[in-house]
Amino acid sequence: MTSFTVNFKSVQSQIIHCTESIEIRSFIERYLINSSTDQATVLCDTNTGLFFSENSGINLKELQIGSRFIVPAGEEHKNIFTITKVLEFFSQSMKTRDSLLVNVGGGVVSDLGGFAASVYKRGIRYINVPTTLLSMVDAAIGGKTGVNLGHIKNQIGTFHFPLAVLIWPGFLKTLPEREWGSGKGELLKYSLLGAGFSPEEIAAGNDPDAFGQLIRKSVAFKTKIVAMDPEDSGIRMILNFGHTIGHALESEALRINIPITHGEAVAAGIIAEMHLLQHSELMEDLMEKTLHTYHRLFDPAPVRNILEGDPSEWILHDKKGKGNTILLPVIPFNGSSIQTCPLTADQIAEGFTFLRRYL
């Protein structure tokens, strides 16, 4: 078991990486001690709700918890309407400010649950139990919560740190292949940012045990950056590498109803943003290697379909906008300490032209 801590205002957020041998149920129960059972709620989606059934092979059914609220699975439900339903449920079941919310699911559940927890009665405590690779290495950690507004990704959100994040790779046994790929998109980002593993290591098969080490390294890297800049006003922006283009692809996908995972969009975003920031021959070499890894890991078909339209209008909604430019994160390369580079929306849209040509 490995533990990392981030202090944010009055909250000490603990991120715990559990090994395969640890029983996840008893771990969650440790956090229920300070909360009366009927005040604790599990939030899950229509897929992760199955972990509470008799034959799931995971013993969450026995969890002594007051209530469970199930939201429909999928990015299209990460919106304010779902939040309203969650909040109405809290209110109707008389949850108090001492209530504890336990989010069991991927990034959609932790983003929704974290947001609901941050606004209900001006804030209640919550813990994240991530069940996808993507949420274990990224979404469940760092206190960013939020929902989409219309098709605009994460337009509404708060910083509200979880009391704890309990990471148990055993959940990954049932994860569909495409969702493994999605997690690998964020792992590609960590690899290029210098988290201490190579893109080749990510390309290994889908074995939960084999990924324990990469999960731990990614969590250590993210918590280090978040601890330095919890509210995303400086160095934390580097974690958005690939996300300006990635989020624009996701927004366009939501608009035209093409299924794409977050990691697929981010991986294509990484390629495009590397191209935009390419400034030396050495970088060209890294770019070629990354493009090679991209093609090993991802089917470019969904991105190609999205690029038949024009995702560039979504760039203007990017949260890193400053004046008429957007601060694009720069990967640390060749000793450089530059963290962001200001580009106009038109310059960034060049990235889509590059993707149309090379994916």
Ligand SMILES: NC(=O)c1ccc[n+]([C@@H]2O[C@H](COP(=O)([O-])OP(=O)(O)OC[C@H]3O[C@@H](n4cnc5c(N)ncnc54)[C@H](O)[C@@H]3O)[C@@H](O)[C@H]2O)c1
């Ligand atoms: N807050 C943050 O810092 C942050 C960081 C990165 C991404 N995100 C957000 O996270 C979201 C993506 O998260 P995600 O990739 O986990 O998607 P997700 O939550 O939609 O999960 C993907 C699918 O896998 C299913 N699933 C979850 N766990 C499973 C399991 N163990 N076995 C079988 N099926 C399972 C889900 O029901 C869903 O259908 C996006 O909305 C993105 O914006 C947030």
